[in-house]
Amino acid sequence: xxxxxxxxxxxxxxxxxxxxxxxxxxxxxxxxxxxxxxxxxxxxxxxxxxxxxxxxxxxxxxxxxxxxxxxxxxxxxxxxxxxxxxxxxxxxxxxxxxxxxxxxxxxxxxxxxxxxxxxxxxxxxxxxxxxxxxxxxxxxxxxxxxxxxxxxxxxxxxxxxxxxxxxxxxxxxxxxxxxxxxxxxxxxxxxxxxxxxxxxxxxxxxxxxxxxxxxxxxxxxxxxxxxxxxxxxxxxxxxxxxxxxxxxxxxxxxxxxxxxxxxxxxxxxxxxxxxxxxxxxxxxxxxxxxxxxxx
Numbered sequence: 006x007x008x009x010x011x012x013x014x015x016x017x018x019x020x021x022x023x024x025x026x027x028x029x030x031x032x033x034x035x036x037x038x039x040x041x042x043x044x045x046x047x048x049x050x051x052x053x054x055x056x057x058x059x060x061x062x063x064x065x066x067x068x069x070x071x072x073x074x075x076x077x078x079x080x081x082x083x084x085x086x087x088x089x090x091x092x093x094x095x096x097x098x099x100x101x102x103x104x105x106x107x108x109x110x111x112x113x114x115x116x117x118x119x120x121x122x123x124x125x126x127x128x129x130x131x132x133x134x135x136x137x138x139x140x141x142x143x144x145x146x147x148x149x150x151x152x153x154x155x156x157x158x159x160x161x162x163x164x165x166x167x168x169x170x171x172x173x174x175x176x177x178x179x180x181x182x183x184x185x186x187x188x189x190x191x192x193x194x195x196x197x198x199x200x201x202x203x204x205x206x207x208x209x210x211x212x213x214x215x216x217x218x219x220x221x222x223x224x225x226x227x228x229x230x231x232x233x234x235x236x237x238x239x240x241x242x243x244x245x246x247x248x249x250x251x252x253x254x255x256x257x258x259x260x261x262x263x264x265x266x267x268x269x270x271x272x273x274x275x276x277x278x279x280x281x282x283x284x285x286x287x288x289x290x291x292x293x294x295x296x297x298x299x300x
Contacts, residue, residue, distance in 0.1 A: 040111035040119040043071040047125055050246065061130030063097040064246035071111035071119060078110040084255045086267065087211065096253055096269055097127045098242035133243040137250070140277045141188040144298040145197075148261050149279065150174050150182045156262055157293040161285055164273070166293045179203040179230040186260055186296070194241040194258055201231040208265025208287040212257050227288075232263075250275075252282070260284075261294030270294075 046068050051060020059065070069077050069091040076089040082105075086093060097105055105127055110120040149155045153173050157166025176182065180201040187195040202209075206221045206229050213234070222230040239258025244251050252260070254268040264286030273293075274281035280296040 037115045037117055038073045038113055039117045040071040040074040040113045043069065043074070043109065043111045043119050043121050045069045045107075045109050045121060045123045047123060049125070049127065056128075058102055058126050058128035061128050062246040062248075063095075063099075063127055063129040063131065063244050065095045065097065065125060065127060066092070067095065067107065067109070067123070068092050069109045069111065073113050074111035074119075075114065076112050078112060080108040080110070081105060082255065094267065096244040096246050096251060097129055098131075098244040098253060100129050100132055102126060102128050129244070131243075131245045133250070136277070137243065137275065140275070140280075140298065142190060143277070144300060145185040145187040146260075146280070146296045146298050147183075147185055147300065148181055149295045149297040150177070152295055152297075154293070155295040156181070159291050159293070161289055161291050163291060164283070166291075168290075170293075176203065179228075180232070181262060184261075185300075188241060192240050192242060194239045194254060195236070196239065196258065197236050198234045200233065200235070202234045202259075202263050203230060204228070204232065204259070204263025205265065205286065205288065209263055211287070212265060252280075260296060262292060264288070264290075264292045 048066040049059035050062050050064040050066070067079065076087060077091045079086045079088055079093050081095060095107070097103065105125045106122055107125065108120060108122045110118050112118050151173050154166065154170040156176065157170040159165055159167045180198070181203040183199045184202065185197040189195065206227045209229055209232055210218045216233065219229065219232070221227055237257065240255040241258065242253050244253055250272040252270045252272065254260070258268055260270055260282060264284065266284055266286045268284070270282040270284045272280060273283050278297055278299050282294045282296065284292050286292050
C-alpha cells in the first residue's frame with residue numbers, strides 16, 4: 006500500500022509540473038497585436054524649392070514609424086532590406102529623373118504585418134568616370150590577400166580599421182580568397198563562390214533563409230568560414246552621394262567578406278587594378294576590403 010501511495014503522489018507532482026510548464030509557455034507568448042498607424046517620411050538630400058527632386062546625388066533617407074511594430078522591412082525593386090530602427094538610406098543611381106516606389110512593412114509580434122508604399126521622384130546627375138568603368142570591366146576582381154589590411158573593421162563613425170586589420174593571407178583557412186567578382190556592362194555582377202562564402206553568421210542566416218543555419222565556425226566572432234553557397238548574380242551601380250563614389254549592390258550581392266547591411270561600398274581609394282572599399286555591415290560596424298583585378 007505504501008508503494009501505491011508514493012506512486013500516486015509522484016504522478017500528481019508530475020502532472021502539476023506539466024500543467025505549470027504549459028501555463029508558463031502560454032503566458033510568455035503574449036498577445037498578437039497588429040502594427041497600426043504606419044507612417045513613412047522621405048528626406049531627399051538637397052531638397053528645396055529650387056530642387057524638388059533632390060540635388061542630383063540620388064540619396065534619400067526614409068523613416069518609418071508605427072504603433073506596436075518591433076521591426077521594419079523596406080522593399081525597392083524587389084530587394085528586401087530589414088531595418089529594425091525604421092530608418093534606411095537609398096542611393097539611387099539611374100541617371101536622370103526617375104520614379105521609385107518603396108514598400109514599407111511594419112512587423113509586429115508573431116510576424117503580423119501592416120504595409121504601405123511611397124512613390125519618389127529622384128534626380129540623379131552623376132555618371133561614373135570612364136577610368137573607373139574601364140577598371141571594373143577589365144577583369145574579374147578578388148580580395149587582395151597578399152596585402153596587409155585587405156580586410157578590417159572599425160567603428161561606423163571612423164575611416165580606419167582600428168579594431169582589426171588582417172595580415173597577408175590571415176584568412177587562408179576560410180572561403181574568402183577564392184571568390185571572384187565580375188562587373189559587366191549591363192549592370193550585372195557575377196559572383197563565383199566556388200561552393201562557399203566567408204562572412205558573419207547573423208546576416209547570412211537572415212539573407213539565405215532557404216538554407217539551414219549551421220553552427221558558427223567562430224562563435225565568438227559570429228563567423229562562418231565556409232558557408233555553402235552556389236554562384237549567383239546581383240545588380241550593381243555606381244553613385245556619388247555627397248561627391249563620394251560608391252558601388253551599390255542589390256539582393257545578396259557582396260564584395261569580400263559577407264557582412265550584410267545596405268550593400269553600399271564607399272570607394273576610399275582606387276587605381277586601374279585596386280579598389281579600397283568601406284561598407285557598413287548589419288552589425289553597424291565599418292568593414293574594409295581591398296580588391297584587385299590582377300589575377
